[in-house]
Amino acid sequence: MEPGAADIREDAADADVRIVTFGCRLNAYESEVIRKRAAEDGLTDAVVFNTCAVTGEAVRQARQAIRKARRERPGAKLIVTGCAAQIDPAAFGAMPEVDLVLGNAEKSAAGAYAPQAEPMKVRVNDIMSVRETAGHLIDGLKDRARAYVEVQNGCDHRCTFCIIPYGRGNSRSAPAGEVVEQVRKLTAQGYREVVLTGVDVTSWGADLPGRPTLGQLVARILKLVPELPRLRLSSIDAAEIDPDLMRCLAEEPRLMPYLHLSLQAGDDMILKRMKRRHSRADALKLVREVRAVRPDTAFGADLIAGFPTETDEMFANTLKLVEEADLAFLHVFPFSPRPGTPAARIPPVKRDVVKARAAALRTAGEAALARHLGRQAGRVLSGLVERPGVARAEDFTEIAFTGEAPVGEVVRLRVIGHDGRRVLAETLAMEAA
Numbered sequence: 001m002e003p004g005a006a007d008i009r010e011d012a013a014d015a016d017v018r019i020v021t022f023g024c025r026l027n028a029y030e031s032e033v034i035r036k037r038a039a040e041d042g043l044t045d046a047v048v049f050n051t052c053a054v055t056g057e058a059v060r061q062a063r064q065a066i067r068k069a070r071r072e073r074p075g076a077k078l079i080v081t082g083c084a085a086q087i088d089p090a091a092f093g094a095m096p097e098v099d100l101v102l103g104n105a106e107k108s109a110a111g112a113y114a115p116q117a118e119p120m121k122v123r124v125n126d127i128m129s130v131r132e133t134a135g136h137l138i139d140g141l142k143d144r145a146r147a148y149v150e151v152q153n154g155c156d157h158r159c160t161f162c163i164i165p166y167g168r169g170n171s172r173s174a175p176a177g178e179v180v181e182q183v184r185k186l187t188a189q190g191y192r193e194v195v196l197t198g199v200d201v202t203s204w205g206a207d208l209p210g211r212p213t214l215g216q217l218v219a220r221i222l223k224l225v226p227e228l229p230r231l232r233l234s235s236i237d238a239a240e241i242d243p244d245l246m247r248c249l250a251e252e253p254r255l256m257p258y259l260h261l262s263l264q265a266g267d268d269m270i271l272k273r274m275k276r277r278h279s280r281a282d283a284l285k286l287v288r289e290v291r292a293v294r295p296d297t298a299f300g301a302d303l304i305a306g307f308p309t310e311t312d313e314m315f316a317n318t319l320k321l322v323e324e325a326d327l328a329f330l331h332v333f334p335f336s337p338r339p340g341t342p343a344a345r346i347p348p349v350k351r352d353v354v355k356a357r358a359a360a361l362r363t364a365g366e367a368a369l370a371r372h373l374g375r376q377a378g379r380v381l382s383g384l385v386e387r388p389g390v391a392r393a394e395d396f397t398e399i400a401f402t403g404e405a406p407v408g409e410v411v412r413l414r415v416i417g418h419d420g421r422r423v424l425a426e427t428l429a430m431e432a433a
Contacts, residue, residue: 017043020069022062023052025197025234027082029150033108034081041113047073050107051082051092053167055336059084063095070097081107083167087340089124104167144407145193145386146232147186151179151217152198156206159264160275160342161304161335164199171203176217184225192410193230193256193384194221201233202240215244222252229410229431230384230394232256235302238263238286239277250293258396259290260300260329266321267314270307273346280321287325298372298395300329305361306354307335308346315357322364328372329396330365334358366420373397373418381423382431383413393423403427 017038021031031050038048047069052058062084069078080092081102092101103124106112112123154169155162183194196218198204205212214233221231231254238261248255261283265271268279278286290297303318322330334354337344349357376397383391383399385407391399400422405411413425 018047021050022058029148038113043113046077048079051084053083053087053163066097086167089122093122145384147191148195148197149182151196152201152204155200163338163341168199173204173208176220180221180224183221187225187228195232195234197234202236213242213244215242215248218248222254230256235260235262238283256394257294257297263301264304266318270310270314298328301327302331303361305334305358306349308348310349319364322368327368332358332361370420373423376415376423379415381413384410398422399425401425401427
């Protein structure tokens with residue numbers, strides 16, 4: 001789960017029941033569960049806020065959106081749920097604008113949005129007691145081009161900067177059979193790419209009988225749904241890539257050659273203080289091993305700038321990692337302390353230094369992306385059309401192309417240059433279904 005600022009998505013403003021989603025792709029997936037459950041419960045004239053708690057800024061944005069919604073819709077029922085509501089229900093319950101606060105377990109329960117004879121304003125239980133994932137509730141979050149399937153929720157690790165386990169609970173896996181069935185249904189609906197998502201995807205299976213691995217799940221999907229052209233993984237933990245997953249990368253061209261790694265830092269002392277489970281050498285070894293079996297693999301990474309106690313030398317190690325690992329896509333975040341986490345109690349780096357280091361990492365990321373894009377010159381890429389004139393290559397490279405191609409289709413594209421952010425290409429032909 002990446003420690004970024006909130007990404008906000010919301011329905012059309014004139015919707016009778018509006019869902020406002022903050023944060024990660026998993027939250028967006030679960031907003032579809034909320035939408036379905038609210039309709040079944042007969043909810044009307046309401047706004048549901050599915051919040052994120054990964055940074056203080058995400059929580060601030062949620063509170064701001066709640067106050068704005070009350071001004072715009074004074075008679076609507078305002079319901080707050082998601083990670084921020086789970087972690088600090090009292091704070092949202094104390095807001096005069098809020099009518100109901102639901103925990104992460106309660107937000108998908110039958111009757112959660114039904115009128116109550118004696119309503120309790122705050123309905124939030126202990127998330128650590130939850131043992132089941134909600135992966136079976138819907139057929140997958142769908143955008144116009146691809147579909148997402150939640151295979152896992154929660155996290156058993158306790159990184160010192162991260163509040164998310166207290167909002168999501170411990171790791172729970174969706175059974176393999178249900179995942180395969182979801183993927184099969186989505187493929188039958190015409191989706192050419194499915195993304196497996198979760199809070200800690202690489203921990204999938206650890207709580208299931210026999211402790212199957214993510215690699216075994218990927219192999220099973222590709223074997224049992226041969227009509228699926230492209231399978232992709234969301235952000236993964238560098239410490240948990242299993243031999244079966246490595247074998248799939250080597251042998252299965254339908255598994256997309258892109259891995260977004262939750263690295264967070266490139267200095268061993270900072271990684272230790274973050275309570276990460278990999279070292280700098282582990283990260284570089286993983287990249288080498290993957291490229292040895294799948295040379296066309298591109299890598300992205302989450303990196304935090306200015307973690308408490310980080311010195312100039314420590315930051316330099318993170319900066320150098322970008323080039324040493326030949327990363328192509330960076331998500332860079334200035335450290336933001338979260339109350340209740342161990343890192344919030346460690347002496348901080350000065351804010352101006354944090355911002356300067358984040359800016360330096362972003363500059364390194366721009367140079368890394370330019371190097372990656374430059375290597376695509378003259379290549380013919382297979383691109384999934386995300387919107388008119390824009391596609392996504394197998395290795396996650398964004399492609400701006402000329403010519404006509406329907407959204408959701410896979411097309412062959414010849415690269416003719418790049419603009420520093422994406423490659424520029426011309427359409428050659430549609431790929432066979």
